[in-house]
Amino acid sequence: MATIKDIAQAAGVSLATVSRVINNGPKVGKDTRQRVKLIMEEMGYRPNANARALVTKRSASLGVVLAELHDPFFAMLAHGVETVTRKNNVQILLSAGSIEKETELRAIEILLEHRVEAMVVHSKALDDKTLIDFAKQVPGFVLINRYIPEIANRCVWLDNVTGGRLMAEHAINQGHKNLAVISSQYRIDDPNHRLEGIVNAVEAAKLSLPESMIEYATPDQEGGELAMQNLLATGAEFTAVLAYNDAMASGAMTMLQDHGIAVPEQVSVMGYDDVLLAKYCRPKLTTLRYPIEMMAAKAAELALKYAAGAKPEEGLTFKYTPTIVKRDSVVRV
Incomplete structure (x- = not known):
């Protein structure tokens, strides 16, 4: 597999120039940028997402912990997150918690092993202290469908x-x-x-x-x-x-x-x-x-924002309220 050094040699430019092209940086002429991109394509070069994240200060991936992957509700949650990650050119890593303490814990740990710094977590089995500790460790840690007062500014929840x-x-x-x-x-x-x-x-x-x-x-x-x-x-x-x-x-x-x-x-x-x-x-x-898709999109935005260095605002939380949808299964008596 081609490396950044191979691209630089083939294009006759410095490693710094190739790095700027990869990360859409400045100080690269239009012709040079096009030539480097063409050579990258011809040589099958694929940028290292984690390395790029270090340069751009943006998360290369966003982790999502769901209770169940087959439940339509959680499919809607994942879709809400995906609308944000697609817009930000960020990949999603999904992990299932199954509403069991050990499984939820392992799901979060797997994301950490992949160096994920932005994550949206649906956790019902883990205790508050464990989740508060994760919030201290992970810059972009956001809870969805749960409210913990100590980390209220990282909670997107329904009343x-x-x-x-x-x-x-x-x-x-x-x-x-x-x-x-x-x-x-x-x-x-x-x-x-x-x-x-x-x-x-x-x-x-x-x-x-x-x-x-x-x-x-x-x-x-x-x-x-x-x-x-x-x-x-x-x-x-x-x-x-x-x-x-x-x-x-x-x-x-x-x-x-x-x-x-x-x-x-x-x-x-x-x-x-x-x-x-x-x-x-x-x-x-x-x-x-x-409004789970709306809530999930908000949670994803917060996770990426916090992972990029923004500090959660004190005294803030993100509470949503359900609304009645009247159809045909309830009638007056």
């Missing part, structure tokens, strides 16, 4: 308490008094915060939400089916179901329809996230839009 409240308020405003909830079984903040918001809205409306009306399962379609099956088996009476995410809502609707219960005529169902699936459910799913 899930408000999201849960908006869900319940929408159902209650449509006349639903008997609500059921299907939530994630994972012991992380997101389901806890959404349930907190739901309970706040229910209490504000002077209604009740017994524990027997809350079922927990894996946050996917199969989990939604199982949670709904368990609710139906208890003989519980409800007119609206609030689901942890769109996948669980979709599974719940399937189970209801399999039992001859019409959605939304007999039971309304509401999701959360507004992934592509929500538009193609039957009926189309009323849900909360989680």
